Amino acid sequence: MGAVDFELERRVNAPPAEVFARLVDIEGYNVWMPPKGSIRRHSEQTSAGAPAIGTTYVDKTLFGPTPGEISELEAPKALTYHWWDRSRSGRLNMEGWPAYTLEAAGDGATVVRHHVSLRTHRIYRLATPVLRLIARRERTAVLVALAASFEPNV
Numbered sequence: 001m002g003a004v005d006f007e008l009e010r011r012v013n014a015p016p017a018e019v020f021a022r023l024v025d026i027e028g029y030n031v032w033m034p035p036k037g038s039i040r041r042h043s044e045q046t047s048a049g050a051p052a053i054g055t056t057y058v059d060k061t062l063f064g065p066t067p068g069e070i071s072e073l074e075a076p077k078a079l080t081y082h083w084w085d086r087s088r089s090g091r092l093n094m095e096g097w098p099a100y101t102l103e104a105a106g107d108g109a110t111v112v113r114h115h116v117s118l119r120t121h122r123i124y125r126l127a128t129p130v131l132r133l134i135a136r137r138e139r140t141a142v143l144v145a146l147a148a149s150f151e152p153n154v
Helices: 016-024 026-032 122-148
Strands: 002-012 040-045 056-061 064-074 078-086 092-104 110-120
Touching: 002 122, 016 026, 016 078, 016 092, 016 110, 016 122, 026 040, 026 122, 092 122, 110 122
Parallel strands: none
Antiparallel strands: 002 110, 040 056, 056 064, 064 078, 078 092, 092 110
8 A cells, every 4th residue: 555644734814613614615615726726626515414424525636536525524623534536346546535624823814734645555556656746736726725715805
């Protein structure tokens, strides 16, 4: 198994509850994530109801559809998504856990710590170094877009 783990941090000019609400709104990513600079093209919640542990979704990406679910949710402090890619026979190729921890910065802002964990299986282990680069670029793009989504339009 190949493994990628890293953490990014970003300050967002909004209180934790507002940042959390934006991050947990799966279809909301379609509004604030720009189409350029990301492999994600569209996100859709596939289970009914308000986001909770077990809520499912599909991200449509440059590499095809990627299903996932919310695996941790502790509003407004922590949120973890779990996504996976399987072969046509159902064998696991790779899976990831993008996780967010939010902390009040004391001035109405939030420090967002974004931990990323990616595991590759079988032949996909060979692609782990490239996937590390893609993951770092993608996750950085998410944090930049998240912060920008709270900035006033000038």
